[in-house]
Amino acid sequence: MPDCPPRWKTPEPRTARGARFDPERVDGLLKAFSELRHTQGEWAGRALVPDPWQVAYILAPVFGWVTPGPDGEFARIINTLYVDIPRKNGKSTLCGGIAVYLMGADHEPGAQVVAAATTKLQAGFVFGPVKTLVAKSPSLKDRMKPMQYRILHPKSGSYFEVISAAADAQHGANIHGAVIDELHVHKDPELVEALESGTGSRRQPLIAIITTADDGRTGTIYARKRDYVEKLARRVLKDPSTYGVIWCADAKDDPFAEATWRKANPGYGISPTRAYLRRTAAKAEQSPADLSGFLRLHLGVRTKQETKYVDMGVWDRNAGMVDTAALEGRAAFGGLDLASTSDLCSLCWDFPNDDGGHDIVWRHWCPERAFDQLNDRTAGEAAVWRKQGFLTVTPGDVADYDFIRAQINTDRERFDVRSVGYDRWNASQLVNDLVSDEAPMVQVGQGFASMSAPLKQIKHLLLEGTPVSPRYRHGGNPLMRWQTDNLAVAMDAAGNVKPDKKRSGDKIDGWSAAVNAMAMLIAAEPEARESVYESRGALAL
Numbered sequence: 001m002p003d004c005p006p007r008w009k010t011p012e013p014r015t016a017r018g019a020r021f022d023p024e025r026v027d028g029l030l031k032a033f034s035e036l037r038h039t040q041g042e043w044a045g046r047a048l049v050p051d052p053w054q055v056a057y058i059l060a061p062v063f064g065w066v067t068p069g070p071d072g073e074f075a076r077i078i079n080t081l082y083v084d085i086p087r088k089n090g091k092s093t094l095c096g097g098i099a100v101y102l103m104g105a106d107h108e109p110g111a112q113v114v115a116a117a118t119t120k121l122q123a124g125f126v127f128g129p130v131k132t133l134v135a136k137s138p139s140l141k142d143r144m145k146p147m148q149y150r151i152l153h154p155k156s157g158s159y160f161e162v163i164s165a166a167a168d169a170q171h172g173a174n175i176h177g178a179v180i181d182e183l184h185v186h187k188d189p190e191l192v193e194a195l196e197s198g199t200g201s202r203r204q205p206l207i208a209i210i211t212t213a214d215d216g217r218t219g220t221i222y223a224r225k226r227d228y229v230e231k232l233a234r235r236v237l238k239d240p241s242t243y244g245v246i247w248c249a250d251a252k253d254d255p256f257a258e259a260t261w262r263k264a265n266p267g268y269g270i271s272p273t274r275a276y277l278r279r280t281a282a283k284a285e286q287s288p289a290d291l292s293g294f295l296r297l298h299l300g301v302r303t304k305q306e307t308k309y310v311d312m313g314v315w316d317r318n319a320g321m322v323d324t325a326a327l328e329g330r331a332a333f334g335g336l337d338l339a340s341t342s343d344l345c346s347l348c349w350d351f352p353n354d355d356g357g358h359d360i361v362w363r364h365w366c367p368e369r370a371f372d373q374l375n376d377r378t379a380g381e382a383a384v385w386r387k388q389g390f391l392t393v394t395p396g397d398v399a400d401y402d403f404i405r406a407q408i409n410t411d412r413e414r415f416d417v418r419s420v421g422y423d424r425w426n427a428s429q430l431v432n433d434l435v436s437d438e439a440p441m442v443q444v445g446q447g448f449a450s451m452s453a454p455l456k457q458i459k460h461l462l463l464e465g466t467p468v469s470p471r472y473r474h475g476g477n478p479l480m481r482w483q484t485d486n487l488a489v490a491m492d493a494a495g496n497v498k499p500d501k502k503r504s505g506d507k508i509d510g511w512s513a514a515v516n517a518m519a520m521l522i523a524a525e526p527e528a529r530e531s532v533y534e535s536r537g538a539l540a541l
Contacts, residue, residue: 356471
């Protein structure tokens, strides 16, 4: 394996049903690549032979792993490829080689292969190199016909072209392959989503996204894809049909050290050359205005990227075992978060132990109408959570508060519920009903003053916990593991923190409920919490 591993790499689909690795398919791909010719610089005219790192980390996993279809014929498992890599690492050549292979060597009759561009100008940048690649390769002279806006493969009735609008992708779409270059320039998801939806009738389609990093904006199609791949790499989600690799430096790395350049650039020394990066780094070091571009374009650093508030390794080591039967009669402090009526609602019970640790139990509800969208966003994991009992799907289009009311009252009969903290947003009717049931409901402010201490206390407990002695024992709840990976926080000038739903990767309602529950516990036991932050340094967390 080449000594230039990506910072993030999703699992190869070796555990998919019937999966096997077919080296002959990879050999066929490499043979097709070798018939192409470099078109620029000192390599012009030479055969296009992928570098070992491109084969090991990109081409072999995508084109080698296959599984039998309904007809018994083997097809690729991976249908989406995501490559996030700094400039000058052969990105355009890789895009072109994959596009040409899908069009003329993938044994797909009438293959429609497209490249996505946001403007006609960008379309030229995408189409031009592929057209030149084909025109300059002698072995393709009689097999492919470069036209002004399209490349034809007459024998199979296939073609390659560039499209720049969602309408073009949807018109007669029966897409076998698509190459999306520089995902971060796509201002909305429409074109990408149209391409993805146009592959449904193909046996082994492939959407290849090959891009450089963005500037850390949230809510974009780039942010969504990048976040999804990182979740797959961290094993938060599972999706054998998607494979992704991301090369980048870490925020703490010295951007001017050669070791950092090598870490972020798998082609370092050849393309980009050492001299090129030395010159570019020297310019960035002298000019703060150039530093951000250097970090993003040449080190793959998302310049506004958020640091995870809770490290997944820290979360996992606090899993432990939560025996709900043993919790009956125990003192419990509740937290309720209702989000919106058409989305996820969460209830958290916090059971403090005599040794200062906590057992945590969550309940989550989702209206039936919102379930399919949640299931799609979690690559099918929501269906697993539902089956395992971690998620309750309620009938109808909106949250059914009767389910939540009934569950809280059932839990009150089992546990010694001292108080239930809630955010007043969306909660008025349910809270009124629970108050009439004599439930001890307490409103919790959602600002820094109310949220910071309990959120920092939860993080402190997680950091203090070990696999042998977890301090915030959550039972390995998979739905909450997903939400923990989503969690982002807002911080004020004084260092106070609170959960930030707008900046988080996806839903964090279970975390909001947990913070509300911890707020109730702190309020009930002020003497026990009196100096925890000063004595243990929690304010610095």
